[in-house]
Amino acid sequence: MRIGLNSSSNNTCVVVLTADAEFESSARAIFGASSAIELVVVPGRLADVGDTLNVSAATVVVVDLDAGRAEEMAALARLTARIGQWPPVIAITQVFDETVARTLMQMRVADFLVKPIAGIDLVRACASVGKGTGRGNDLTEAQIYTFLPAVGGAGVTTLAIQTAMLLLNSGGPRANPSTCLLDLEFQHGAVADYLDLEPRLNLAEIEPRPDRLDRQLLEVMLSYHASGLAVVAAPNRPAEMRTFDLDVVTRLLDLVSANFEYVVFDMPRTWFSWTDRVLLGSNKLYIVSESTVPGLRHAKQLVSAIKERLGEGPNPQVIVNRFEQRMFSSGLRLNDVRQALGESFVSAIPNDYALVREAIDRGVPLDEVKPGNRITTELKKLVLPAANAKAGHGKPVPLLKKLKLSAAR
Ligand SMILES: Nc1ncnc2c1ncn2[C@@H]1O[C@H](COP(=O)(O)OP(=O)(O)O)[C@@H](O)[C@H]1O
Numbered sequence: 001m002r003i004g005l006n007s008s009s010n011n012t013c014v015v016v017l018t019a020d021a022e023f024e025s026s027a028r029a030i031f032g033a034s035s036a037i038e039l040v041v042v043p044g045r046l047a048d049v050g051d052t053l054n055v056s057a058a059t060v061v062v063v064d065l066d067a068g069r070a071e072e073m074a075a076l077a078r079l080t081a082r083i084g085q086w087p088p089v090i091a092i093t094q095v096f097d098e099t100v101a102r103t104l105m106q107m108r109v110a111d112f113l114v115k116p117i118a119g120i121d122l123v124r125a126c127a128s129v130g131k132g133t134g135r136g137n138d139l140t141e142a143q144i145y146t147f148l149p150a151v152g153g154a155g156v157t158t159l160a161i162q163t164a165m166l167l168l169n170s171g172g173p174r175a176n177p178s179t180c181l182l183d184l185e186f187q188h189g190a191v192a193d194y195l196d197l198e199p200r201l202n203l204a205e206i207e208p209r210p211d212r213l214d215r216q217l218l219e220v221m222l223s224y225h226a227s228g229l230a231v232v233a234a235p236n237r238p239a240e241m242r243t244f245d246l247d248v249v250t251r252l253l254d255l256v257s258a259n260f261e262y263v264v265f266d267m268p269r270t271w272f273s274w275t276d277r278v279l280l281g282s283n284k285l286y287i288v289s290e291s292t293v294p295g296l297r298h299a300k301q302l303v304s305a306i307k308e309r310l311g312e313g314p315n316p317q318v319i320v321n322r323f324e325q326r327m328f329s330s331g332l333r334l335n336d337v338r339q340a341l342g343e344s345f346v347s348a349i350p351n352d353y354a355l356v357r358e359a360i361d362r363g364v365p366l367d368e369v370k371p372g373n374r375i376t377t378e379l380k381k382l383v384l385p386a387a388n389a390k391a392g393h394g395k396p397v398p399l400l401k402k403l404k405l406s407a408a409r
């Protein structure tokens, strides 16, 4: 699910790069008439202007290139590498052969058209590859898991990290899905510490110009754990009172959700201007609490507050962490928890302080300290069914489809 391409409008923005005056005027004729489409024409050859092409507001990028020239193909490779999975790129060529097709496919170009192009074909291609701006295109868009605290110290960071690790390793015999964990606790973030990583997110650098944040700059601001987990975390500035722009955070979230298969958010307790947007964009929303009377009360209040504010969309579910099932103690039993929380209760995660402590001190996931431990086992039951259901829903890439069609002719 996407969080919103840009915060100001839902308009479709088509960016066309071309050095061909005739193609430019036909693009203007095709797209210029509609008020729902914003057309940005960038004149010039791809090899000359490709590296500085601004695609931050684009829904679709149409690149007219001379596929017979090596420097043009190299510029396209740089452009697609910089853009990553979003926005989609449509290549327009004059020549077309098997080598060009294979190269375009390897560059993950979303579609291609060969000149001369009928207007309707260009519109169709843009509509088809640009669909992801709407809801429900889960081919290029991440599954988002968000963890929100009901009380302080309930274990949001611990559970967010373990969930990210489980999702990362959920590939089975297939390649592991790309997974990114974002620490949105800007002021007291602990993700980098718990994983023993150097935080590299520099929001002050992005803030003056959010549109500068592209795949390449994001890459600079990611930290990678030895497991392959990508982490976005900012260095702690405990004495600094600050919050970030909605636009900056939105841009960051969009980019991350367009470039990873799974995204996990570690959220702060404070409600910021961007909190609604994260919650609305989440596929799974977990409220983490503890099994005390105030803990359950806060969780319940938070569930109703979210429903009241954001409607039925986000469906918050409560995880009771550090749960101890004692037969003869006076503590809360599972039934009490169920009764207090009703339908919003989804899971009780066992208490095992020694295990969690050791994992944090060594900067490794729980499973590495103790394979098959009870915390990971419970979490797996909760988060992996959704992940497994998602696997196997892949749609064929339009370009592949097209190649198959042309081969059949
Ligand atoms: N299931 C658990 N069993 C035992 N201790 C836990 C568990 N989950 C978290 N903790 C401990 O609780 C403390 C707070 O956890 P943390 O994940 O930092 O919470 P939060 O991010 O909500 O502030 C840490 O000391 C952590 O080791």
Ligand SMILES: [Mg+2]
Pocket: 156, 157, 158, 185, 189, 190
């Ligand atoms: Mg935390």
